[in-house]
Amino acid sequence: MMKLSDYQALFRASPYPYLVMAPDLTIIGASGAYLRSVQRTEADIVGRYVFDAFPEDPDNPEATDITEVRASLLRALAKGEPDTTAFVRYAVPIETPEGIKFDERYWSTVHTPVLGEDGTPIMVVQNPVDVTELYRFDEQSQVATLQLTPPSSNNAENFNRAQMHEALSRILNNEREHLRSLFNQAPGFVAVLMGPKHVFEMVNEAYYQLVGHRELVGKAVWEALPEVAGQGFEEFLDRVYTTGEPWVTRAMPIAVQRERDGPILQRYIDLVYEPYRDE
Structure with missing residues (x-):
């Protein structure tokens, strides 16, 4: 029978990025793939409120969509069901010799609540896939355009084929639902x-x-x-x-x-x- 330490080792070794939070959105764990993707350590982020650990860029608040991520987390906790955000713009703070700099990133995320025996959430797990390599952002129009180009070599470790397929499925399903909604709301009969x-x-x-x-x-x-x-x-x-x-x-x-x-x-x-x- 597997011990708790075995599950912890399995979680840390997972090739998929996971961030685990308590219902109050305090970080309680992260997989190795997640830590590598945001260039942080467990010591940096565990025990901190998620939006304190990953604050908005004060020089460019629009690059960090905290509102959308928080809303998705709260929906998952309230419904007791996974909540998907197919595409979200969220820059992450990176330590450099010159100080903290914000790295522009785009993500496809799923927030999944973990329920206790009484059906109430005891934690929520974020699975964010970095889809930056699939988008080009136009600063003038503030519009991100999907480009189905292969990821660059420096992002290959965090963006493997399985994750690319999963992220594209989320994005395309979201686009399909958006188009279906527009179709259904068209004023003319179609x-x-x-x-x-x-x-x-x-x-x-x-x-x-x-x-x-x-x-x-x-x-x-x-x-x-x-x-x-x-x-x-x-x-x-x-x-x-x-x-x-x-x-x-x-x-x-x-x-x-x-x-x-x-x-x-x-x-x-x-x-x-x-x-x-x-x-």
Whole structure:
């Protein structure tokens, strides 16, 4: 059976960066990979409030997003579930012969609460992956742009292939959710249809309001909207799918049932069928 000292040795030897904090965000431990990534020692940081150990750059506060990191930690503790911040700008203080200097860094983090037997958090673990090598930051626009370039040799130890894959998954999932949210909030009705049978792949809220909140995704358009069949839309959808040319119309009449078992109502819509090409 493994002893406590064995688990401690395993934790310190982990190739992944971990910072362990008490619920009051006092640092109680760090893996070797984490200490190397921030160029610190356990003696430097253990026992300190995390934002005292890693303060903001007084000369450039925007380079250290304490607000976002604190919010993510508190969400994890409050929910009792992991909380992910796919991308956060957070400069770290580095000791140099000339004094403390702040090294500009970008991170992808997951904060995971560790729960006691009664279900309350007894600690929270931060897993920050340094993604600085994947971004270029424009000082004028204050925008960081993702660049899928390999890490430089001086960061290779702290940014191995597995960590790169994990960080990119976090970032791309975050981007996907952001785009899905924008799609769903679009004021115009939008649906994505796939294949020659025109099967609903995605539908936004405005589209659901147009046709009534019925089951759409995964169904062919004429199966999901039987009352629309025969009104002339089939010909235009098939043509767009076959030719790859868009089709646009204004104030086209459509008879649609907006409520379950309700009357079929006539509406007039502006409609665009825009082909999506899988390149």
